[in-house]
Every structure is written in structure tokens, then in C-alpha cells.
Amino acid sequence: MTVLEVSRYRPGIDAEPVFQRYEVPDNDDWAVLDGLNYVKDSVDGTLSFRWSCRMGICGSCGMTVNGEPRLTCGTFLADYDGVVRVEPLHGFPVIRDLVVDIEPFLEKLSSVSPWLIRSGEDPASEFAQTPAQLEAYKQYSMCINCMLCYSACPVYVLDPDFLGPAAIALAQRYNLDSRDEGDRFDVLSTDEGVWGCTFVGECTSACPKHVDPAEAIQRYKLTAAVRSVLPWVRL
Amino acid sequence: MTTKAKRRTPEPYLWLLFSGGGVIAALVLPVLVLIFGVLAPLGIGDPAFPSWTRWILLIVVFLCLAHAAHRIRFTLAETLRLPHRLLAPVAYGLALAGTVVAVIALV
Numbered sequence: 516m517t518v519l520e521v522s523r524y525r526p527g528i529d530a531e532p533v534f535q536r537y538e539v540p541d542n543d544d545w546a547v548l549d550g551l552n553y554v555k556d557s558v559d560g561t562l563s564f565r566w567s568c569r570m571g572i573c574g575s576c577g578m579t580v581n582g583e584p585r586l587t588c589g590t591f592l593a594d595y596d597g598v599v600r601v602e603p604l605h606g607f608p609v610i611r612d613l614v615v616d617i618e619p620f621l622e623k624l625s626s627v628s629p630w631l632i633r634s635g636e637d638p639a640s641e642f643a644q645t646p647a648q649l650e651a652y653k654q655y656s657m658c659i660n661c662m663l664c665y666s667a668c669p670v671y672v673l674d675p676d677f678l679g680p681a682a683i684a685l686a687q688r689y690n691l692d693s694r695d696e697g698d699r700f701d702v703l704s705t706d707e708g709v710w711g712c713t714f715v716g717e718c719t720s721a722c723p724k725h726v727d728p729a730e731a732i733q734r735y736k737l738t739a740a741v742r743s744v745l746p747w748v749r750l
Numbered sequence: 751m752t753t754k755a756k757r758r759t760p761e762p763y764l765w766l767l768f769s770g771g772g773v774i775a776a777l778v779l780p781v782l783v784l785i786f787g788v789l790a791p792l793g794i795g796d797p798a799f800p801s802w803t804r805w806i807l808l809i810v811v812f813l814c815l816a817h818a819a820h821r822i823r824f825t826l827a828e829t830l831r832l833p834h835r836l837l838a839p840v841a842y843g844l845a846l847a848g849t850v851v852a853v854i855a856l857v
């Protein structure tokens with residue numbers, strides 16, 4: 516048996532989050548999410564958490580496992596000794612049990628205009644791209660919006676207004692796209708944008724998709740700094 | 751975007767000094783310490799440097815101090831939770847003071 520120590524918060528019942536222990540059977544191929552689903556199906560149906568794909572694609576199962584932000588569908592119980600502690604993602608307001616409020620995160624994502632911005636007439640044919648042009652932004656397009664990078668970022672945890680790793684990487688996904696004509700400088704080159712980042716690098720360590728948001732941010736710092744000094748230069 | 755987002759910020763300029771200082775420190779500081787801290791006092795090598803060396807040294811000192819000031823400012827802001835309004839003038843002020851000392855010593 517493995518013991519899961521799960522953070523519970525039931526509005527109207529708990530004044531603040533409390534831990535509750537559940538025993539789950541040992542199964543070599545069980546992820547933390549399987550343990551939680553076992554609890555929900557067989558032990559305590561009131562436990563609330565988000566999940567969908569169970570294969571690291573939807574980004575909805577992010578939680579704090581033994582203090583670290585993890586996708587619970589890709590984190591295996593067999594890799595832990597002793598009690599496994601499961602908490603909601605740190606840095607976000609808790610709605611109930613392991614469910615956090617993602618609304619502020621979604622607002623951040625949309626604030627960077629995450630779409631191809633074009634001026635002029637509608638295209639008569641598709642915009643072809645070379646493999647090199649695709650490669651320029653592909654890594655940043657792999658983000659699954661799991662928010663692990665925010666939970667890992669000490670700057671974000673201190674200042675919830677910080678635009679944060681995934682939103683800046685998403686902005687770079689479009690900035691570096693040869694089809695895009697947009698300008699996101701006014702959103703990104705601010706104290707709450709790239710200049711809030713102190714390059715701790717935890718976002719990149721936490722990212723399950725190898726997006727490397729820390730690199731995206733440092734790269735835009737250089738772009739923004741050069742443009743601040745030489746306004747006519749576009750890197 | 752909001753007016754808050756459009757506010758002008760000095761950070762790009764401070765960051766350029768910080769990153770320039772970081773590059774310079776990584777590239778030339780070990781060599782300078784070796785030349786001026788070890789070889790010259792031991793009498794190894796030619797102590798007759800061309801006069802423009804001092805100007806290069808001043809730039810190196812200024813950038814390295816600016817780099818250190820930036821790092822100390824953010825470290826204190828995040829560990830002690832002190833406001834940047836207070837820390838920035840002190841940190842960059844000390845870097846400028848150090849540069850003035852270097853000017854007096856070298857020129």
C-alpha cells in the first residue's frame with residue numbers, strides 16, 4: 516500500500532486546507548493521478564481534481580507532488596518512497612481540494628495577442644514556410660498550458676502580476692513566426708513583463724514539454740533592450 | 751494594452767549594463783586578476799602598459815560594478831522584500847561611486 520497525503524479544501528467546511536491520508540494499492544505502472552482516481556472511485560467521491568488526457572497532452576493535471584510542480588499523469592508512485600504528498604499547484608488561489616483558479620493565467624495568455632497578426636488584405640493562398648522558419652518557433656508552440664512553470668517561478672509566487680514564463684514563451688512563439696507582423700513590445704518590455712524575470716531558470720526545469728521558457732524570456736530581453744537603445748533595429 | 755503596461759521603464763538600459771558587465775567579467779576578469787594580481791606583483795612580464803589601458807580598465811570596472819549592483823539589487827529585493835525604489839539608487843549609486851574611485855586611482 517502507498518499512502519497519499521492529499522490537501523483538502525472544501526469551501527464552507529474547511530476554514531483552510533487540511534491534509535487527509537488515503538491508502539492506495541501498489542501498482543508499478545500507477546501514476547499519482549491513478550492513485551487519486553482510485554481514491555475518487557473507491558474511497559472518497561468528494562475529492563476534486565482536474566484531469567483529462569492521462570498522457571501529458573491536455574495540461575490539466577498539474578499539482579504539487581512532494582513539494583514539486585508535476586504533471587500527475589506522468590509522475591509515478593513507484594518513484595517515491597514513503598508517503599506521497601499531493602497539494603494544489605503552489606502560487607494559485609485554491610477553489611476546492613486540488614483545483615486552482617486558472618482565470619488570471621488565461622488573462623495573461625490572451626494579453627500577449629497569441630495569434631498571427633497580419634496587416635493588409637486577406638491572403639490569396641496559404642503562407643508556405645521553410646523547415647528553418649518552422650524551427651524558429653516550433654519549440655515554443657509545444658506548450659500545453661499546464662502552469663507548472665508559474666508554480667516553479669519564485670518571481671511569480673512573489674508577484675502574481677508577473678506576466679510569467681508560458682505567456683512570454685507564447686508571445687515569442689508568434690514573434691518568431693515568419694508569418695507574423697505583430698508588435699508585442701508594449702506588453703513584453705515592462706516591469707511586469709520580461710523585466711520582472713531575474714533568470715532563476717526554474718520554469719525551464721519544471722517544464723514537462725521542453726519549451727524552455729527561460730530562454731524565450733532572455734531572448735526577448737535582448738530584443739527589447741537593443742530596441743530601447745536603437746529604436747530602428749528589429750532583432 | 752493598459753496605460754500601466756505602456757509605462758516607460760529604465761530596465762532595458764540597466765539590463766544592458768548588467769549583461770555587458772556579465773560578459774566582460776566572464777571574459778576578461780580572470781585574465782586581469784592573473785596579470786595585475788599575480789604576474790605583475792611577482793615581476794613577471796612587462797609592466798609598461800600603453801596609456802590607453804587605463805581607459806579600457808575603467809570601462810571594465812564600471813561594467814562589472816554595474817553588473818554586481820543589478821544582481822545585489824534584485825537579490826535584496828526578493829530576499830528582504832525591500833522596494834526597488836530604495837534599493838536601485840543605493841545599488842547603482844555605489845557602482846558609480848566605485849567607478850569614481852577607479853577614475854581617481856587610474857587617471
Ligand code: SF4
Pocket residue numbers: 657658659660661662663664665680681684718721722723724725726727728
Ligand atoms: S511552458 Fe512548459 S511548464 Fe509552462 S505552461 Fe507551457 S508546457 Fe507547462
Ligand code: FES
Pocket residue numbers: 566567568569570571572573574575576577586587588589
Ligand atoms: S491528464 Fe492531461 S496532461 Fe495529465
